[in-house]
Amino acid sequence: MHNEPLAFRMRPRTIDEIAGQQHVIGQNTALYRMIKNGHVPSMLLYGEPGIGKTSLVYAIAGSTNLTFIPLNATTSGKKDIERVVDEARITGKVILFLDEIHRFNKLQQDTLLPHVENGSVVLIGATTENPFHDVNPAIRSRCGEILQLNRLEKADLILLLNRALTDEARGLGKQTIQITDEQIEKIAEGVNGDARKALTLLESLISASDEEDGTVLIEDWLIENLIGRIGVFGDKNGSHHYNLLSALQKSVRGSDTDAALYYLAHLLEVGDLVAVNRRLLVMAYEDIGLAAPEVGPHVAAATDAAIRLGMPEARIPLANAVIEMCLASKSNSAYQALDAAIAAIHQGKTGDIPMHLRDTHYAGAEKLGHGGYIYPHDHPIGSFGGWVNQSYLPDAIANLQFYTPVLAGEEKKSAAIYERLKDFRKKK
Template structure:
């Protein structure tokens, strides 16, 4: 009788047992050959949940025979890292698998990274987040390769399920199970490329099936019922959940009310109200933006109400906000403008702030050359308020343009103001 979950028991023990990921660990890949020849490089494994990051790390450890330690960066502390360092000093080399590596804090890094650089610790990190965005550059620079794993194909999952049913040591080979190839194919196609989910589903399916004369018999009706359930709900933190959030945003952006409500209903059934309300608030500024600037405050009110009410009542203010966003005028100009400014900040030297914009609220500022600022409110321009022609950007960026108006909804009025202010430049007395 096994106590561990089936998905845990069926982890590959060597790289020859890994299913799928031929582009990474196939027999002819450089990584496979390196490990077989006794060299294990530090790696970053990147990909969706359930596609084999942890399994691959365990398989590499089993093949290399290196002392193996597994930590999760979300709960590991400095002492845990220090223990890894001590082990490396005692044994000469340690293979450290660090899950959720994007959560690795600076204190942990300072303790560990010199030993990774010296080679006494081989680091295999795993993350579901884009390592170029979310993993610290200090870690990335010490990992020889960033390996992106792919979602497993139905044929890979079918192979895994068949192997599990035959394996007498770790799997279900000692059980008498009546399940057809067609039923296994349905499981393989219904779990969205997730090996862990495939094995967990098989385990649950067998537990729910009837047993006759010591034989477990899998019925099509039960299989279909369970598959429909996981297809609808998915995993709260899995890839299907993020696909639903993406589909919701793209449906609102495309002004399709019915599709947006359909995906909202699925997300609310999953039960992650926080993720839904957060995404809706982002959408109100990213996709509606300046075309209907009041929508953001109304979506905030709706999401706050939803959080206070909880389900099932939360669906009402959220549906109201979704419909309003679908039918609102849309502009992404503000979102694109801040990204353009950020891109310039990273790609060009930081410009010097003009002297007339610098702080003058202290004695001695004039001696530093600060001053000369002209107060715009002192020169009214029609009903706009005040405006004066003076430079605000650094000299090196004086001709940069980040904001491009979109003539939609309320932003049409703003675009006209923006264009008129641009026409004033170079004029001493604009009217």
């Protein structure tokens, strides 16, 4: 009887056994050809848990004759790295697989990096965090390849599951298991592209199922029960969490209600209500803006209610807010205008504040030439309120324009007023 988990036993032994990740290790990729020709470059593998980073490394090692040493950066020390270096001196070259490489400390780096640089140690690092954010630049600079792995497709997972069911040496092939193609497909669909979860789920199903005359009978209700929340991945600080926040905002900006709700659901399952609320408030003013000015207060009320309610009830006002933002008219003109003004200041486009706008609330202001301001409220103009034709920008930049209206929703009315006032100013 096997003691190791099924997912461990079914790891690919060579690169030809890898399922999925064809963009990284397919037969037409440079990496595949290099390994087949006996050259293994140092590299970083980046991606979510369970999508095959470790399996890819073991498959690469199995496709070469080099000594293979796996370590974890969270538990390894200087002595472990020195052991790798000593092995490289004896054998000429080793492959070092360093999992959680973003936790690699400076002492380990100082010991290892010269040997990676001279080629005696081939460093393959794996991380769930964005290497451009979390991996030390010294490591990145010595890894010629930074490869992002993707979640496996359903077809890849079905291939892995069937391989496990039929493999007599490493898998479940010696057992008689009654499982339908539809049930295998349901497992593949329910694990969110995670090969480890797919094989672990299959193994759990076998253990939990009844037997009849030596045949294991897989039942639909048991699959549903075990899948549960298996598709949720992320934490409050990981790179994937920020990818989810980014995807939520871009889906709202693109008016895709279903996609926005999907990413909101995933974020709420991860559990960072504060980050979700903050992002929704930003979106209300960044992406909806003047086109639907009522949305900002609505979202503020929804996020405040979510904090007061807590989960799971918080999802209710947040769902309202996300759908309203998706279907609202959109404009980014206000913050773009402010950014243009900030950029102008940084570029040195400045000037003296006009005398009539300067403070006059002190004795001696008149002697400095301050004054002459005309109070707009004393000059009504239709239903607009008060307006008077006087300059406000410094004379040196009087012709600059920062705001460009977006003709959407309520901003159409504001845009018409803006253009009309510009015409009035030209008559000065």
